[in-house]
Amino acid sequence: MAELDLGSVRAFVAVADNRHFGEAAAQLGITQQAVSKRIAKLESTVGSVLLSRLRAGTGLSRAGEMFLPHARTLxxxxxxxxxVLTGRDRPLRVDVLDTRLAAAELVRDFYEAADEPDIDVVTSTGLRAARTALKTGKVDAAFARLTGSLVEDGLRSIPAHLEPAQVLVGTGHPLAGRDEVSMAELAGATAWMPGNAPDTEWTDFWDAVSAAFGVRIDSTGPNFGYEHFVGGIARSTDRIGFIGEQCRVPDHPGVVRLAVAPPRPTYPWSLLWHPDNEHALLPELVEHIRSGFRAHHVDGAWLPEADRAAFLA
Structure with missing residues (x-):
């Protein structure tokens, strides 16, 4: 059985991307003659012409178009x-979703406890992006609310943190003079949350909160960031906002943060990683999070049914 040579495949993809043998050679750091030899070897192996040499450049043959996505995957x-095998000396790359959120504080705590190891904190668009990044090695670990099974992706996870919700209201809101509010009192209220993007794990969480406590979630309007969100709450006398207890929103003189009385919605953070990842710091991070998690630290926590078994056992 013929076997594909990775150098030849890489040369093919480079030519397909650049549409020119010379530019592909420059990208790969080899001669144009070497690129031609590699392409010839690949075409001989697969038994098909993959590239069409034209005056205007180089294009893909029908066989080349069919082979290209498989070549990229390979x-x-x-x-x-x-x-995985050679990246042990690089910084540990950890996806925290957003640097204002509790996950960033968990990484900061590990950084300080482990005598300031080399860490790159990165952000993403949530669990879906984190799954792909973990599988491809773009990140070494990720914090997210876990929904669905990790079996297909070959990933592992542990409970990382339970974060109670708080309520934001403007100083003109009837609740502004309170220190604490119950979810029963918020039934029928509208919570403005423009960052609740469709098909994300946090939107799923707040939809469950809405169903359980009768709070309407309004996600309309562009998400211009935390400053815009806090400013919008400050200008309103009737709507509220939900944030995590450790979320570092910008200070605003027109906004008050209220604690939520039990049962309080509590966001479940998990730590995810790929078991084949051999970064030297990854086991230390996993153990730090595992040993630091205490379900009973949050009395009166309310979680969606899908999260309860893992976090409140």
């Missing part, structure tokens, strides 16, 4: 395997 897999 190289991505090979690059990930190499990164």
């Amino acid at each position: 190289l991505a897999t090979a690059d990930h395997a190499l990164a």
Whole structure:
């Protein structure tokens, strides 16, 4: 059985991307003659012409168009395997979703407890992006609310943190003079949350809160960031906002943060990683999070049914 040579596949993808043998050679750091030899070897192996040499440049043949996505997948897999084995000396890359959120504080705590190891904190668009990044080795660990099974992705997870919700109201809101409010009192209220993007794990969480406590979630309007969100709450006398207890929103003189009385919605953070990842710091991070998690630290926590078994056992 013929076997594909990765160098030849990489040369093919480079030519397909650049549409020119010379530019592909420059990208790969080899001669144009070497690129031609690699392409010839690949075409001989697969038994098809993959590239069409034209005056205006180089294009893909029909066979080349069919082979290209598979070639990209093959190289991505090979690059990930190499990164897993050779990337131990690089910084530990941890996805915290957003640097204002509780996950960033968990990483900061690990950073200080582990005598300031080399860490890169990165942000993402949530669990879906984190799954892909963990599988391809773009990140070493990720914090997210876990929904669904990790079996298909080959990932592992542990409970990381339970974060109670707080309520934001403007100083003109009837609740502004309170220190604490119950979810029963908020039934029928409208919570403005423009950051609740469709099909995300946090939107799913707040939809469950809405169903359980009768709070309407309004996610309309562009998400211009925390400053815009806090400013919008400050200008309103009737709507509220929900944030995590450890969320570092910008200070605003027109906004008050209220604690929520039990049962309080509590956001469940998990730590995810790929078991094949051999970064030297990853086991230390996993153990730090595992040993630090205490379900009973949050009395009166309310979680969606899907989260309760893992977090409140």
